[in-house]
Amino acid sequence: xxxxxxxxxxxxxxxxxxxxxxxxxxxxxxxxxxxxxxxxxxxxxxxxxxxxxxxxxxxxxxxxxxxxxxxxxxxxxxxxxxxxxxxxxxxxxxxxxxxxxxxxxxxxxxxxxxxxxxxxxxxxxxxxxxxxxxxxxxxxxxxxxxxxxxxxxxxxxxxxxxxxxxxxxxxxxxxxxxxxxxxxxxxxxxxxxxxxxxxxxxxxxxxxxxxxxxxxxxxxxxxxxxxxxxxxxxxxxxxxxxxxxxxxxxxxxxxxxxxxxxxxxxxxxxxxxxxxxxxxxxxxxxxxxxxxxxxxxxxxxxxxxxxxxxxxxxxxxxxxxxxxxxxxxxxxxxxxxxxxxxxxxxxxx
Amino acid sequence: xxxxxxxxxxxxxxxxxxxxxxxxxxxxxxxxxxxxxxxxxxxxxxxxxxxxxxxxxxxxxxxxxxxxxxxxxxxxxxxxxxxxxxxxxxxxxxxxxxxxxxxxxxxxxxxxxxxxxxxxxxxxxxxxxxxxxxxxxxxxxxxxxxxxxxxxxxxxxxxxxxxxxxxxxxxxxxxxxxxxxxxxxxxxxxxxxxxxxxxxxxxxxxxxxxxxxxxxxxxxxxxxxxxxxxxxxxxxxxxxxxxxxxxxxxxxxxxxxxxxxxxxxxxxxxxxxxxxxxxxxxxxxxxxxxxxxxxxxxxxxxxxxxxxxxxxxxxxxxxxxxxxxxxxxxxxxxxxxxxxxxxxxxxxx
DNA sequence: TAGACCCTGGACAACGTTGTCAGATCCAGG
DNA sequence: CCTGGATCTGACAACGTTGTCCAGGGTCTA
Numbered sequence: 001x002x003x004x005x006x007x008x009x010x011x012x013x014x015x016x017x018x019x020x021x022x023x024x025x026x027x028x029x030x031x032x033x034x035x036x037x038x039x040x041x042x043x044x045x046x047x048x049x050x051x052x053x054x055x056x057x058x059x060x061x062x063x064x065x066x067x068x069x070x071x072x073x074x075x076x077x078x079x080x081x082x083x084x085x086x087x088x089x090x091x092x093x094x095x096x097x098x099x100x101x102x103x104x105x106x107x108x109x110x111x112x113x114x115x116x117x118x119x120x121x122x123x124x125x126x127x128x129x130x131x132x133x134x135x136x137x138x139x140x141x142x143x144x145x146x147x148x149x150x151x152x153x154x155x156x157x158x159x160x161x162x163x164x165x166x167x168x169x170x171x172x173x174x175x176x177x178x179x180x181x182x183x184x185x186x187x188x189x190x191x192x193x194x195x196x197x198x199x200x201x202x203x204x205x206x207x208x209x210x211x212x213x214x215x216x217x218x219x220x221x222x223x224x225x226x227x228x229x230x231x232x233x234x235x236x237x238x239x240x241x242x243x244x245x246x247x248x249x250x251x252x253x254x255x256x257x258x259x260x261x262x263x264x265x266x267x268x269x270x271x272x273x274x275x276x277x278x279x280x281x282x283x284x285x286x287x288x289x290x291x292x293x294x295x296x297x298x299x300x301x302x303x304x305x306x307x308x309x310x311x312x313x314x315x316x317x318x319x320x321x322x323x324x325x326x327x328x329x330x331x332x333x334x335x336x337x338x339x340x341x342x343x344x345x346x347x348x349x
Numbered sequence: 350x351x352x353x354x355x356x357x358x359x360x361x362x363x364x365x366x367x368x369x370x371x372x373x374x375x376x377x378x379x380x381x382x383x384x385x386x387x388x389x390x391x392x393x394x395x396x397x398x399x400x401x402x403x404x405x406x407x408x409x410x411x412x413x414x415x416x417x418x419x420x421x422x423x424x425x426x427x428x429x430x431x432x433x434x435x436x437x438x439x440x441x442x443x444x445x446x447x448x449x450x451x452x453x454x455x456x457x458x459x460x461x462x463x464x465x466x467x468x469x470x471x472x473x474x475x476x477x478x479x480x481x482x483x484x485x486x487x488x489x490x491x492x493x494x495x496x497x498x499x500x501x502x503x504x505x506x507x508x509x510x511x512x513x514x515x516x517x518x519x520x521x522x523x524x525x526x527x528x529x530x531x532x533x534x535x536x537x538x539x540x541x542x543x544x545x546x547x548x549x550x551x552x553x554x555x556x557x558x559x560x561x562x563x564x565x566x567x568x569x570x571x572x573x574x575x576x577x578x579x580x581x582x583x584x585x586x587x588x589x590x591x592x593x594x595x596x597x598x599x600x601x602x603x604x605x606x607x608x609x610x611x612x613x614x615x616x617x618x619x620x621x622x623x624x625x626x627x628x629x630x631x632x633x634x635x636x637x638x639x640x641x642x643x644x645x646x647x648x649x650x651x652x653x654x655x656x657x658x659x660x661x662x663x664x665x666x667x668x669x670x671x672x673x674x675x676x677x678x679x680x681x682x683x684x685x686x687x688x689x690x691x692x693x694x695x696x697x698x
Numbered sequence: 699t700a701g702a703c704c705c706t707g708g709a710c711a712a713c714g715t716t717g718t719c720a721g722a723t724c725c726a727g728g
Numbered sequence: 729c730c731t732g733g734a735t736c737t738g739a740c741a742a743c744g745t746t747g748t749c750c751a752g753g754g755t756c757t758a
Contacts, residue, residue, distance in 0.1 A: 019504040021714055032738035037716060045736060062500025067480040068426065069714035071417040072743050079460070079481075088446040088656075090439055090639070097437040100463055109477060111428070111460045114449055128458060131416040132428075151411025155368045271643055290439070290639050294620055307437075370744055381708035386746060394706060418744035421713045 020061040029057035040065055071133065079103075080136040080158075080317060081129030082112040083122055091264065091287060091306050092140075095162070098310030099138055106318050108135065119143025130157060136317040138162055138310075144205070146171070158320035160313045164207040165330065172320070174313040174331045178208050178286075181302040181335030182215025183222075185284040186260050188300070188337060190223045194258040194282060194347050196231065198249040200242060200270065201262025203235035212262050212286055228254055242269040250281065257347035258282035264289050271299065282345040284337075293340050300343025303336045369410040378406035389414055420482065428452075429485040429507075429666060430478030431461040432471055440613065440636060440655050441489075444511070447659030448487055455667050457484065468492025479506060485666040487511055487659075493554070495520070507669035509662045513556040514679065521669070523662040523680045527557050527635075530651040530684030531564025532571075534633040535609050537649070537686060539572045543607040543631060543696050545580065547598040549591060549619065550611025552584035561611050561635055577603055591618040599630065606696035607631035613638050620648065631694040633686075642689050649692025652685045 022036040029036070031054060038046050039054040046054075057063075071077045080103050084092045100110045111129060115122035122142040126149065129137060136158035139146075144167035153159055153171070161173035189197050199216045202209035213234065220227050230252045233245035246269070249256045258281060259274075261267040267285030274281050285301045292299035312331060319325040371385040378385065380403060387395050388403040395403075406412075420426045429452050433441045449459045460478060464471035471491040475498065478486060485507035488495075493516035502508055502520070510522035538546050548565045551558035562583065569576050579601045582594035595618070598605045607630060608623075610616040616634030623630050634650045641648035661680060668674040686692075 023714080026738095033714095034716080034738055034740095035736090038737090041716085047736070050736085062503065064476065064480055064500065066421075066482060066714055068417050068420040068482055069743090070716075072415075072421055072714080072745085073716045075743085077417065086446065087436070087449065088443040090442065093439065093442045094437040097435060097463060100436065100461075104462075109460055109462065109481070111458055112449075113453075113458065114446060127413065131413055132458070133415060133417055151413065154411065155413075268640065271640075275643060291617065291620075291644070294624060294644055295640070296645055372744080375708095382744095383709080383746080384707055387707090390746085396706065399706080415744055418713090419746075421715085421744080422746045424713080 019066075020063045021066070022063070024061060025054065025057045025063050028061060029053045076135055077133050078107055079109040079111055079132070079134050080138065080314075081126070081132075081134040082110055082138045083115055083125050083129070084112065084140045085117055085142065086114050087112065088114075090290065091304075093306075095306040095310035098307040099314040102311055102314035102318065115140075115142040117142045119145075123148050127152075135321055136160070138313050138317060139166075140164065141166060143167065158317045160317045160320070162309060162313045170328050172313075172316050172325075172328045172330075174309055174316065174333065176208075176304040176309065177332045177334050178211035179215040179218070180332075181304070181337075182212035182260065182262075182286060183219045184215075184335070184337050185286065185300075185302040185343070186216050186219035187222065188339070188343055189258045189260065189282055189284055190219060190225070192258075192282065192344055192346060195223075195225050196228075196254060196256045196258075196347075197225075198231045198233070198246070198256035198259040199262065200233045200236060200245050200249075200259065200266050202237055202266075209234070209262060216260055230254060231256055237263070237265055239265075239269045242266050243273055246270050246273040250277065256281070257349060258284070258343075258345075261285040263287050267299065267301070271295065279348045280345050282343055282347070284343040288338065292338075295342075297342045297345065298340025300337070300339045300341065303338050305333065305336070309333055368415075369412045370415070371412070373410055374403065374406045374412050377410060378402045425484055426482050427456055428458040428460055428481070428483050429487065429663075430475070430481075430483040431459055431487045432464055432474050432478070433461065433489045434466050434491065435463050436461065437463075439639065440653075442655075444655040444659035447656040448663040451660055451663035451667065464489075464491040466491045468494075472497050476501075484670055485509070487662050487666060488515075489513065490515065492516065507666045509666045509669070511658060511662045519677050521662075521665050521674075521677045521679075523658055523665065523682065525557075525653040525658065526681045526683050527560035528564040528567070529681075530653070530686075531561035531609070531611075531635060532568045533564075533684070533686050534635065534649075534651040534692070535565050535568035536571065537688070537692055538607045538609065538631055538633055539568060539574070541607075541631065541693055541695060544572075544574050545577075545603060545605045545607070545696075546574075547580045547582070547595070547605035547608040548611065549582045549585060549594050549598075549608065549615050551586055551615075558583070558611060565609055579603060580605055586612070586614055588614075588618045591615050592622055595619050595622040599626065605630070606698060607633070607692075607694075610634040612636050616648065616650070620644065628697045629694050630697070631692055633692040637687065641687075644691075646691045646694065647689025649686070649688045649690065652687050654682065654685070658682055 022033055026033045026036045036054055039051050082096060082099055096112060103110045113125040115125060119142045130152045138160050140163045141161055146166045146169045159171050161171055165173045201212055204210040204213055236242050236245050259270055261270045264287035267289055270283060285299060288301045288303040371382055375382045375385045385403055388400050431445060431448055445461060452459045462474040464474060468491045479501045487509050489512045490510055495515045495518045508520050510520055514522045550561055553559040553562055585591050585594050608619055610619045613636035616638055619632060634648060637650045637652040
């Protein structure tokens with residue numbers, strides 16, 4: 001009655017999802033465990049004949065090294081984490097891709113997560129990535145207090161903040177020159193004869209929004225133009241409210257002849273509003289938008305180079321890991337004014 | 350001379366990057382290793398007083414559980430991999446985000462990589478992800494032979510192909526109805542009076558391109574219109590060649606009055622070309638593009654719902670992991686014709 | 699007061715890999 | 729034939745966690 005005793009065949013003997021290990025390969029090839037390890041890692045000191053046998057066993061069993069175990073042993077995971085706001089946002093796609101390319105060049109994989117602008121979710125994600133022992137972390141902050149990362153930094157997790165500086169800790173960061181870009185954009189409108197210029201942007205508690213607002217004010221002040229409150233709309237991003245804000249600026253007691261839009265989402269909505277107007281209103285937007293050159297008129301923008309930002313951040317990350325970099329630094333990348341027509345319209349009073 | 354013997358202080362005694370472990374926490378709290386594990390995992394059977402002591406030690410040391418070790422022990426990594434073509438492409442951003450959201454709902458993280466349309470790189474990435482022991486894999490194939498994944502599938506890695514079916518293996522896949530969408534788009538042009546309709550698309554060895562071409566041919570045949578070779582341009586995606594192809598169609602012996610563009614990149618270039626024409630040429634594009642409604646005329650497109658595709662794929666993945674799903678299936682999601690003007694232009698002979 | 703039981707806490711092995719080290723094998727030279 | 733050295737191979741511990749199992753001590757009941 002041996003058949004009663006045989007529980008099952010070899011395959012189902014393994015629990016669901018079990019995979020061959022080096023031990024299995026070793027057994028099949030009739031060699032020691034370490035020899036398999038040597039073959040898998042291309043270490044020297046294995047006879048061609050032995051190597052062949054091992055390789056055969058590997059192929060036959062469909063063995064694939066378990067990197068979790070490897071990581072545990074070696075300490076480095078060869079992966080980095082990227083916490084951003086929303087992968088679906090066209091600004092972050094190229095940024096993420098640039099980070100990935102640099103990571104790839106260093107043999108690392110990229111794990112990314114979207115914080116959806118929620119500080120708690122940012123923290124949850126960043127810490128989850130740390131628990132996976134990513135070697136480094138690129139963070140586009142949603143919150144403004146990053147002290148929760150202190151133990152991680154101390155433990156040697158390389159960290160670079162992007163787009164906005166870290167809050168309450170000292171860390172590397174890579175930013176666009178939001179202040180300078182906005183100032184240039186507004187100055188451009190002023191140079192084309194505008195004096196009543198509207199600003200629609202995000203809440204000033206967001207660093208980028210605050211800097212862009214500061215740039216707007218600076219340009220106006222440089223030109224000696226006093227800014228009226230009704231020209232500024234802050235903390236407004238959802239299309240409905242941007243629309244209302246824009247309409248109010250255009251029809252108020254002191255109607256604007258040009259609008260500076262604080263980010264790409266705002267720009268898009270403003271374009272829609274302006275398309276409905278009979279009178280020509282000038283527009284400069286912060287952040288480039290796709291097909292901006294095909295619109296009538298083309299949309300003049302202050303463009304950030306998302307890919308360059310991502311690349312710069314990732315490169316700093318790996319230099320931190322090298323040990324080449326020690327002192328946290330703040331890097332500001334220049335923006336570029338792209339004139340396409342909408343920013344060069346003269347004021348139509 | 351005790352100072353000669355003292356190697357260093359506590360901190361640097363650890364190698365670079367060393368972190369406190371549960372053992373350290375246990376020692377500091379004066380409890381056993383397993384008790385720390387219990388506290389960290391919220392397992393029952395720990396006195397509030399003990400728990401407090403452990404928690405204190407955790408905070409003091411800045412302990413964070415090492416998930417690599419945990420994975421090694423538990424077998425599941427709570428992470429899934431996504432291999433796509435290019436994160437910077439606006440089609441993949443929302444798709445990736447949708448996959449991430451589903452993963453998040455299941456407590457999993459997302460690792461993603463761009464294959465850059467290179468089959469070798471796709472394989473390299475997919476296998477690297479398997480080595481990390483992701484629980485599942487969502488793949489947008491670049492290659493057309495996926496037998497390299499057989500051992501992984503056998504080992505229980507959940508797998509869903511997206512956008513294009515798997516090659517030479519039997520696996521779940523989630524696609525758009527490329528054939529039907531293209532047929533509808535072309536039929537729409539025919540319904541508006543066009544008979545000489547051009548098609549510009551990718552190489553037919555790419556599944557989506559082949560299906561869309563098939564849809565084009567079907568619509569033409571349904572209408573009893575024989576297709577001339579000069580109306581079709583296949584394997585053309587880079588802007589320069591698309592431009593040339595479009596111009597040739599428009600000026601050839603049998604000039605087209607409408608163009609069907611096989612994907613978003615082609616559409617964008619065709620828009621540019623048409624903008625330079627004096628005569629009005631109708632256009633329907635496959636894939637929606639941003640701001641398509643703001644152009645003059647608005648661009649009529651056959652839209653795929655990238656988010657829905659990602660969501661569907663990810664949900665199937667987790668149902669595979671549940672064990673709810675066993676038989677590989679091919680799911681086709683409907684497309685939607687969005688009329689905005691460019692597709693409704695009458696033929697201008 | 700003893701026995702049975704429950705609750706808390708800890709010792710130990712195991713997960714799959716790599717680093718260390720020592721043993722085995724082989725060949726050349728004395 | 730033996731020795732020395734070089735080359736190849738394998739046993740074993742360790743990485744940090746979790747699952748299993750058992751011990752100790754307290755409480756409740758007979």
